[in-house]
Amino acid sequence: MQMVPDFGVFTTVFFYCSLIIVGPVVTFFVVKLILLDGMLGVNNVTSSVWSAILAVIVLHIALGMFIVKAYSDSGKKQESKDDKID
């Protein structure tokens, strides 16, 4: 009974942390290579700057999702903890 919520918390934290770490880096290189090679033939500085900005935006969206998840999830946890005290 104790093992399952712990594993759930670990899975959630692991998912969001990997999203926050991998997401911006993948976004940076995918956007830069697609902008450079594929669709638009913009020059190096412009594509780098725009992919950096997009990477930071993706980073903050992932962070916001994690904060919302942590905030809403521990509200549920609070009630289950009250049950355990009884």
Place this chain on the structure above:
Amino acid sequence: MPLSEEYPVYGPFFGVMGAAAAVIFSSLGAAYGTAKSGTGIAAMSVMRPELIMKSIIPVVMAGIVAIYGLVVSILIASGLSSPSTYSLYRGFVHLGAGLAVGFSGLAAGFAIGIVGDAGVRGTAQQPRLFVGMILILIFAEVLGLYGLIVAIFLYTK
């Protein structure tokens, strides 16, 4: 090809130092923030292990400061080239961009570490402190974001 005054052989040195400074100082701040708030989480989790998911947030925010430095470092490193095509001016600009994000990240990491430590310990005793802790952490994080904005603005010069 003889190197002129505007394109000296040591021109890329400044750009390389900028790329290094960006990631070194940001990582220094992120390491301090992670370690300082990590001790708070470890002390708090002994009594309130159900709050771990909430308490991880300062660690994640400290990691984000390092990602700022990484992004600027990649930007500068992709702009480096051999001395014959890399002017001294660009070297200075890249050094300034790296130092801007590096020291801002250092400051943000210190703030996140101290706030995270105290905030996580306080949240264990008064859960309503959580919103305040998040707000203070966001304001600390924004210091690093300012450095990133200035660095990207400098990089485009």
